[in-house]
Amino acid sequence: MTTRVLLVDDQQLVRAGLRMLCDSAGDLEVVGEAGGGADGVRLARRLRPDVVLMDLRMPGMDGIRCTAQILAADPAARVLVLTTFDDDEHLYPALAAGACGFLVKDASPAELLDGIRRAAAGQRPFSAPVLGRVVDSAVAARTAAPPPEPAPLPPLTGRESEVLHLISQGLSNAEIAARLHVGITTVKTHVAGLLAKTGAANRVRLALLALGHSPETPSNRPIP
Numbered sequence: 102m103t104t105r106v107l108l109v110d111d112q113q114l115v116r117a118g119l120r121m122l123c124d125s126a127g128d129l130e131v132v133g134e135a136g137g138g139a140d141g142v143r144l145a146r147r148l149r150p151d152v153v154l155m156d157l158r159m160p161g162m163d164g165i166r167c168t169a170q171i172l173a174a175d176p177a178a179r180v181l182v183l184t185t186f187d188d189d190e191h192l193y194p195a196l197a198a199g200a201c202g203f204l205v206k207d208a209s210p211a212e213l214l215d216g217i218r219r220a221a222a223g224q225r226p227f228s229a230p231v232l233g234r235v236v237d238s239a240v241a242a243r244t245a246a247p248p249p250e251p252a253p254l255p256p257l258t259g260r261e262s263e264v265l266h267l268i269s270q271g272l273s274n275a276e277i278a279a280r281l282h283v284g285i286t287t288v289k290t291h292v293a294g295l296l297a298k299t300g301a302a303n304r305v306r307l308a309l310l311a312l313g314h315s316p317e318t319p320s321n322r323p324i325p
Contacts, residue, residue: 107134107145108135109153138164139161154183172304180200182203187231199303261298
């Protein structure tokens, strides 16, 4: 099965190198290139790629705003950040916008190809140093103080509650439809209703909201 990739980077030479790398892999196909965030949003909506490979520093609309707009239009989109800047000032805003992973441009070709494949498979690829910082930050946050009580969920129907729980487990719309024995259009309608009711910006925020109301306690939840 071929994974369709959209490249969003303002440097033409970088895009050319990424295209050559993807073309060298028989299971990846670059279906479009965008030199800026606005074009990235437009092409993502038109092409519906499996993975959007996203730069962060771009003139005009940057990669964080582009990521947020892509996910607002398609909460199931997989946006994988590829950037030179691996500091927290770029990492956490990108994750908050809904990026599924974060790789730095000094990653090896094999690491980058593996990251794209993992993103397409629903996983969350991170460069090793970045992942280490995320884990350290999560551990520090849990040991510093007990987390605040999450805001109460709005009233949900039974089916909406089921869909929200499955979103928190990382299931795609198609997988949720199969699990609940309903059509994928029905699932998309429930997801849209959940976004409207909760005010969540995207599917990632819905999952975090659901996990915040999980019956697990902070002391026995696994560290993400």
